[in-house]
Amino acid sequence: MEGDLENFLHILDCLPVAAMVMMFNEDSLREPGRQSIVYVNQKYHQLIGYPLELMPSHQDGMVVAPSEAQPQEKLLLFCRSIGQQLRETQDSVQARLQVRCGDGDERDFQVTGVSCTVIQDHYLITFQEVTRFTAEIEQLKQQSEIDQLTGVFNQHHLLRRLTAEVERAQSSGTGFTLMMFDLDFFKDVNDHYGHNCGDQVLITTVDIIRTALSGVDCLARWNGADFVVLMREDNPGIARQVIQKAWQGVRAHTFCWQDSTFAMTTTVGLTTYRRGDTPESILDRADLALKRGKRVGGDFIFVDDSG
Numbered sequence: 240m241e242g243d244l245e246n247f248l249h250i251l252d253c254l255p256v257a258a259m260v261m262m263f264n265e266d267s268l269r270e271p272g273r274q275s276i277v278y279v280n281q282k283y284h285q286l287i288g289y290p291l292e293l294m295p296s297h298q299d300g301m302v303v304a305p306s307e308a309q310p311q312e313k314l315l316l317f318c319r320s321i322g323q324q325l326r327e328t329q330d331s332v333q334a335r336l337q338v339r340c341g342d343g344d345e346r347d348f349q350v351t352g353v354s355c356t357v358i359q360d361h362y363l364i365t366f367q368e369v370t371r372f373t374a375e376i377e378q379l380k381q382q383s384e385i386d387q388l389t390g391v392f393n394q395h396h397l398l399r400r401l402t403a404e405v406e407r408a409q410s411s412g413t414g415f416t417l418m419m420f421d422l423d424f425f426k427d428v429n430d431h432y433g434h435n436c437g438d439q440v441l442i443t444t445v446d447i448i449r450t451a452l453s454g455v456d457c458l459a460r461w462n463g464a465d466f467v468v469l470m471r472e473d474n475p476g477i478a479r480q481v482i483q484k485a486w487q488g489v490r491a492h493t494f495c496w497q498d499s500t501f502a503m504t505t506t507v508g509l510t511t512y513r514r515g516d517t518p519e520s521i522l523d524r525a526d527l528a529l530k531r532g533k534r535v536g537g538d539f540i541f542v543d544d545s546g
């Protein structure tokens with residue numbers, strides 16, 4: 240057994256992958272402080288930056304290098320949970336883990352745990368760094384949720400946020416307000432001054448609306464000249480006051496294009512969350528409120544009071 244372990248650890252040191260070996264048996268299950276990391280290979284030391292002496296051992300319990308105790312503790316707990324899962328399933332276990340490394344950087348790792356069949360009660364845990372990959376995915380995800388012209392969120396993001404907000408409202412009992420915001424006669428701007436001017440009007444309008452909102456409100460472009468505001472405010476009177484600033488701001492602005500100046504107005508449909516609402520039902524109500532505002536000629540804030 241001793242020889243097997245020595246051989247195994249020697250092979251691990253030749254691997255280009257960061258790896259650790261954990262011992263996890265019935266005793267460690269009964270006494271949670273006794274789980275232990277038996278070995279970390281050279282690549283682990285290089286990549287993650289902790290030598291074995293700084294890893295928690297059963298004597299130290301959960302306490303490791305004082306300044307970095309917490310991240311290491313998390314790492315140990317995580318490895319332990321891998322050990323537990325492996326004991327139960329006998330399969331390999333994979334997970335993503337963020338580790339604060341010896342140089343102080345927090346990096347992302349794909350962690351894989353497998354049972355060492357040659358040495359009983361020992362588990363091999365490997366760490367493959369995926370920080371760059373994770374950052375690229377995050378950037379792509381953000382780009383895919385942003386409207387390229389105006390820089391606000393797009394419909395896809397809004398639907399995701401709205402779904403989460405409906406779930407939150409259902410469980411917490413505190414509602415929110417949804418508003419649809421549409422530029423009146425926007426098509427005329429395109430027809431009269433051209434598409435580039437229309438684009439500039441959309442960008443300026445977004446800037447004006449955004450100034451009136453707080454950082455926690457969600458502003459998204461729904462389509463064309465329609466925008467949606469999701470506000471964590473269940474009092475329609477207060478929400479109306481906030482949106483009125485944006486509505487008034489657009490109204491008061493002088494839009495300029497080449498030698499021409501012109502004014503724009505908007506119409507807003509406002510509704511608040513009701514128990515039993517789905518994202519679709521609340522969107523339909525906001526849209527209906529917007530249409531009612533349009534029906535009276537636009538330049539209007541229509542507050543839905545059908546409930």
Ligand SMILES: Nc1nc2c(ncn2[C@@H]2O[C@H](COP(=O)(O)OP(=O)(O)OP(=O)(O)O)[C@@H](O)[C@H]2O)c(=O)[nH]1
Binds near residue numbers: 424426434438441463
């Ligand atoms: N410049 C520009 N125009 C766009 C863009 N997306 C959609 N549109 C135009 O927006 C117009 C539709 O806007 P609507 O709000 O439906 O039309 P509207 O004239 O404002 O009508 P009402 O909303 O009823 O007042 C069409 O002319 C589209 O071509 C865009 O990204 N840039």
